Amino acid sequence: MDTVLTSCIASVPDTLLPIAAPAATPQQNRALQVRDLGVQPYEAAWAYQESVLADTLERKKQNRDAIERGESPVPTPNYLLLCEHPHVYTLGKSGKPEHLLLNEAGLAHHGATFHRINRGGDITYHGPGQLVGYPILDLDNFFTDIHRYLRVLEEAVILTLADFGVSAGRIAGLTGVWLDWKEGAPNPRKICAMGVKCSRWVTMHGFALNVNTDLSYFSHIIPCGIDDKAVASLQQELGRAVPLTEVAARLVPHLMALLRATPTEE
Template sequence: MDSFYSQCSAPAVVLSATEQATAPAATLGQNRHIIVQRLGLTDYEAAWAYQEKILADTLAVKAQNRQAAEAGLPLITTPNYLLLCQHPHVYTLGKSGKPEHLLLNEAALAQHNATFHRINRGGDITYHGPGQLVGYPILDLDNFFTDIHRYLRVLEEAVMLTLAEYGLTAGRIAGLTGVWLGFEEGAANPRKICAMGVKCSRWVTMHGFALNVNTDLSYFNHIVPCGISDKAVTSLQQELGRAVPLAEVEDRLLIHLAHLLDAALLEQA
C-alpha cells in the first residue's frame, strides 16, 4: 500500500542532533550508493514520468527479490536515485489539497506562462519555477532505514545545514513540514524557504523538496501555499540580497545529504 506524507503537516517525531547526524551502518544486501542526475530546467510532467519509471523499476526488483528469498536464491540490490532540477512555472496540488487554493483560472495561468497538475504526493498546493532547486530522491529506504518520519527530518536537516553555510539559521515549526526562517516561537515573520512532499511505496520514495534559491516569489501570490495563509515564503536571494549560483547550492546540499544518509554519491549524466 502507498503512503502519502504531507508537505504541510509534519509528524510529531523529531530527531535528536545525534540521530540527525548519524545513520546506521549498512547491513548485508544494502546499497548505500545514490545516483545523482542533474537534469537542469525540466518539464514537470517529464520529470514526474521519469520518477514513476524509476519507482516502478525498483519495485519490480523488490518483487523479484521476494520470490528469490522464498526460493533461497541470491537477491539483487536495489538502486537509489536523486534527481536535481528546475521546472518552468507550474503549480502542483497534492492528494489532500484544495483546488480553491489556486487563485488563478485557466486564462490567468496562461497569462503567467504557468501550468497546473494534480499529483500523487501528500500535501496541498505549491509552486515550482526557474531559480528553485527541486530534488526528487527515489530511494529504497530498505537500503538506509525504514522510517519515513526520520527520512523527512533528514531532508529538512540537509537543507538547514546548507542554509547555515550562507549564514542563515533555519529550523522547523511544529506541525509544519519543511524548512523555515523566523521559526522560533513568537517570531514576528515566519517564512518558508523549502517545501517538502513525498510519496512512499514499499519503502521506495518519490517526490521530495523544493528549495527557493533565486525563485520569483511573486508566483506564490497566486496560491495559498500549502493551504497556509498566515505565513510568508522567502528565498536565498531575498534573504541575502544577491543571486546565488544554483550549482553551488546543489553541491553543498549533496555533501550534507550524503553525510546524513551515510551514502556515496555517483554523478551520472
C-alpha cells in the first residue's frame, strides 16, 4: 500500500487527546530518534529518506517472515529528520507543472532547482530560513490513520507557534497550518506546508515551517495550487529573526507528546 497526501516531553491538553496517539500496546515501539541533518541539498535529503524508508520496510518484511516461523519480531524504528534546504521548488504527484511560474533560466537566475517528487500535494518552496521536518515513522507503532497523522503534524506546529505568541490553526479542506484562519478573517496565509507519502504504514516527506524564510520566492509559484491566499513566516509575524534551533527545540517535544513517543539515541 502506497498512499500520498497533501501535507523533556511536553504535556498534551485534554482537548487534543482525540488527535494524539492512544496509549502504546506492548507490541508498539514508540522510541523516536531525532536527527539534525543541517543544511542539505534537496536531492541528498530525499535519497536519505528513501534509504531509511527502505530499511524500515525491509525490517517489517523480516518481521512478517519471523512471525510465520513462530519467532519474535524486532521492533521497527522511528525517525524525525530535521534540515534546511537551499532554494528549491518541489512538485507533488497531484500537482500541476504550470503552477511553477519560472522557466529554466528563471530558476537559474534565482539560484533555485526544481524536482518532481513522490509526496502528495502540489508545488511548494523550500529554502534558507525554513525548518523542514521529515518524520519516517512506522504508523503501526502509533495508529494506522494517515489523516489523523496529518492532524498530529499540524497540531505540533500550532502548539510551537503558540509558544512564540503566534495564533495559528486550520482551514477546512486545506492541509497545513494557517494564520488568520478563522472564517471571515481578512488575510488568511499559510505558514507551514505539508505533504506526505505512506508505504505499508511507513511515512516519509513531512512539513516545512516558514521561520526566517524569504517569502519572495513564493511569488514564483502558485503555492500548493492555491492562488487566493498568502504565505507567512514567523519572522514576519514577530518582526525579528528566530534561530531555527530555537523553533526545533519547541517543536520536537510537542510532536513527541502528541505521538506519545520517547526520545532515543542512535
